[in-house]
Amino acid sequence: MSSRIVFAAAHVVAKDEHSVDWDATLEFRHHLWSHGLGVAEAMDTAQRGMGLDWPTAAELVRRSAAEKTGRICAGVATDHLTGEPGLDDVLNAYLEQLDIVQEAGAQPVLMCSRQLAAAARGPEDYEKVYGTLLDRVSEPVILHWLGTAFDPKLEGYWGAGEIPQATRNFLEIIHSRPDKIDGVKVSLLDADHEIGLRRALPDGVRCYTGDDFNYPDLIAGDEQGHSHALLGIFDPIAPVAARALAELAKGDTDEFHRIMAPTVPLSRHLFSAPTYYYKTGVVFLAWLAGHQERFQLLGGLESARSVEHLAEAKRLAEIAGVIEPEFAERRWSQWLASR
Template sequence: MTGPRIVLPTDGGTRTHVLAERSPVHDLTGDAPVTRTAYAAAHVVADPLTERPGTETPCTDGPGIDGPGIDWDATLGFRRHLWSLGLGVADAMDTAQRGAGLDWAAARELIARSGAEARAVGGALVCGAMTDQLAPGRHWTLHDIADAYVEQAGWIRESGGTPVLMASRQLAAAARDADDYHEVYGAVLRQLEGPVLLHWLGDAFDPAMTAYWGDADLDRAAATVLGIVTEHADRISGIKISLLDADREVALRRQLPPGVRMLTGDDFHYPELIRGDEQGHSGALLGVFDAIAAPARAALARLDAGDTDGYTALLAPTVPLARHLFAAPTSAYKTGVVFLAWLNGHQDHFHLLGGAQTFRSVIHLSTLFALADEAGALADPPLAAHRMRAFLAVAGFDAT
């Protein structure tokens, strides 16, 4: 059987899309995956009926971020949804518009609130530790940057989460070479209690990360990362790689010290990286899992059961959606993530912090809608179609 029909705009024309019936994978609840570590990087829900006047933190992906505050009930409700599926939550990271609408003051509150919710439901939680409390446009010393990391990581630990040491724009601007990265990360890791995760963020996600780790040559950068991980393996439980380069991730994965796991942040090649090979596999810490949480969790259940064909059958159709969602400019992917959350009924509006709902075109979002349906990522196709028609009507398009 088929679902409702909807006319969608294309670049210069139209096409009719017939929605699929609701997929049974959206009825899933359960425990965490057994054979893979899996975190969904979660978005925040803006409250368009409030304002945040006087904010000075810049939004690097678009205009300044004065505008909506955060709808805490809907934001935490979405995290409970992810935990109910058995996924872990990665919070206060780029999917939550960190550094592009979510400043440290708001991130600090988000971390505390998410930590309380995680304790209440027994959910796994990791959170981004950055250095964004340091004002932009100033020269910060390596000591300043290390202290900023320690402050944020300490708050995350106190709130019940595991810190993820995110790539730092301040460090990228201040560091002269690989030795400076060794100095800062070493100083931070020696002060922290308990395991942490590292994060290598590529310049596709943030141009400020070009030549992170002290070298634009990725082979030399990888050697620096591996050196830091090896030296501090007793403090590092894993590393997330967001380079959109599957071969490089696999090569680094095979060199990690025992006890340090790879968590893929590759939103293009995640099915094969999670599936792995005879020499190992990656876990997941993915922004795309926000958008495809139910199909992803169903696929991981197939993998736990040893059904690799079933895993592939469920996850492969999500790849065209992911590639469109993260198309250049990749940093605008949050717009599509929130659009899908609205279509799926997880929030009552399509608004983002800093007005980021404008960062993708109507045509882009229309294609995203169709790809989400084909990926089994629409929980309630009639609701999604109703909301899509309303969105297109505001844009001056009749979808009937």
């Protein structure tokens, strides 16, 4: 389909506030695979740390990996820890999740850890944890740098409060073991920073954009390279993104941008501050598109965005061509009447 490797970070379909509708959740993964996209499983789009606990996330990874018909990667974190764990506790928690993801047959994504951010005292602690993890992986992994817009508890990650120094620390870890790293996913919503970072990566280490504001330009790239993608916005726009990527694979960059352009205002709206509530809009559009029977999120997170925000999301999704207007209008009207 494309010269780019592309993952859609997939949401989970909730049966109710406390449980997952497994059949609908897996059916949605097959929808993504059918469009040639990879599935990024159990990531923040699936409400990791915001409703999806680790035992359920582990089950999700196992089920999805068992049914995979395309690429799948999956989040490895430390979100099952409680209290105020120390550095060794954080490392052991990462290793526990890493083993489960590897055994399931998914490519690991080493996600940022709130517990590591709290326990680490400097860049040497990040080197210790990530170095040990990279020494243990059975295949190259994806490193994930999630910015504070997505999770304020990750302030100071990589052992520095300032992004330039954090980037230098991050690159030191990458350059120490490039053969263990397939790529890095960067979600700082800063296109210039991502371009600079990808130019500084060792040969063979990919940059997967996680920039839901500037993804078309970053994926299209420039004369010095391009980004691949691991994006939450590709969950609701999968069919449109697939068409655009097919044009890019044929070398038609202009047509790629023409198809992608209407999705950008939608994405910027869904990911507007507070950015971490973007999951509400993603699930709302899945419901308007007919991929699930209820507009419901784990933990009742469907109430995190206002009616006005959701109405604008619907309008922009229609312009972008990711929902069928008449069907979506019927569901919207029924939902408004039931409030």
